Amino acid sequence: MIRTFVNCCSLKKPYNTGKQVSRDFVLKERWDVLVEKLSAQFSDGDLLELDAIIYLVGVQELGQYHRTFKKDDKLGLMHIAICRLLEPYGYYEFDFFDEDGWPHYTIKEELPILKSGEQAVLMKEAIVDYFVDNGYIS
Numbered sequence: 199m200i201r202t203f204v205n206c207c208s209l210k211k212p213y214n215t216g217k218q219v220s221r222d223f224v225l226k227e228r229w230d231v232l233v234e235k236l237s238a239q240f241s242d243g244d245l246l247e248l249d250a251i252i253y254l255v256g257v258q259e260l261g262q263y264h265r266t267f268k269k270d271d272k273l274g275l276m277h278i279a280i281c282r283l284l285e286p287y288g289y290y291e292f293d294f295f296d297e298d299g300w301p302h303y304t305i306k307e308e309l310p311i312l313k314s315g316e317q318a319v320l321m322k323e324a325i326v327d328y329f330v331d332n333g334y335i336s
Contacts, residue, residue: 225319228326232335248318251325255279259301274300283324284309 237246240254256275257263259282267275281290281303290303312320329335 222319225323225326228330228335229322232326232329235335248321248325249276252276252279252283252321255283255325255328260299262299278303280321283321283328286327287324 233245233251236251236254237243240246241250246254253272253276256277256279259278260275278301282292282301284290285292285303289305289307289309291306293302293304295301326335
């Protein structure tokens with residue numbers, strides 16, 4: 199079953215600290231660099247939105263790059279991406295690849311519902327970390 203984006207995000211970090219402001223500034227700078235770089239590579243310079251970048255992560259994780267995906271597959275790709283992106287936060291754990299090569303994850307910890315802005319910050323942070331870890335940005 200595919201969980202919706204609204205139910206897949208949670209922050210465990212404190213708010214309103216001096217370090218938070220500095221971290222937010224670094225996150226914004228890295229996010230802007232990432233969006234520019236991905237947009238130039240995948241959308242002829244039109245800025246990609248968060249959902250599009252999550253989709254790209256799903257395609258990357260699946261590894262089936264030259265395939266055309268149906269609507270249900272695209273939702274599945276976004277689910278894969280969200281699970282993979284939130285895995286380092288302890289919410290998901292990779293379980294297995296099915297016979298079609300799709301990764302499956304198990305929930306390690308239930309995720310509380312966040313406000314839209316909080317979801318976006320968490321996902322941007324997780325995406326930036328993913329692309330830093332993979333050497334795409336620094």
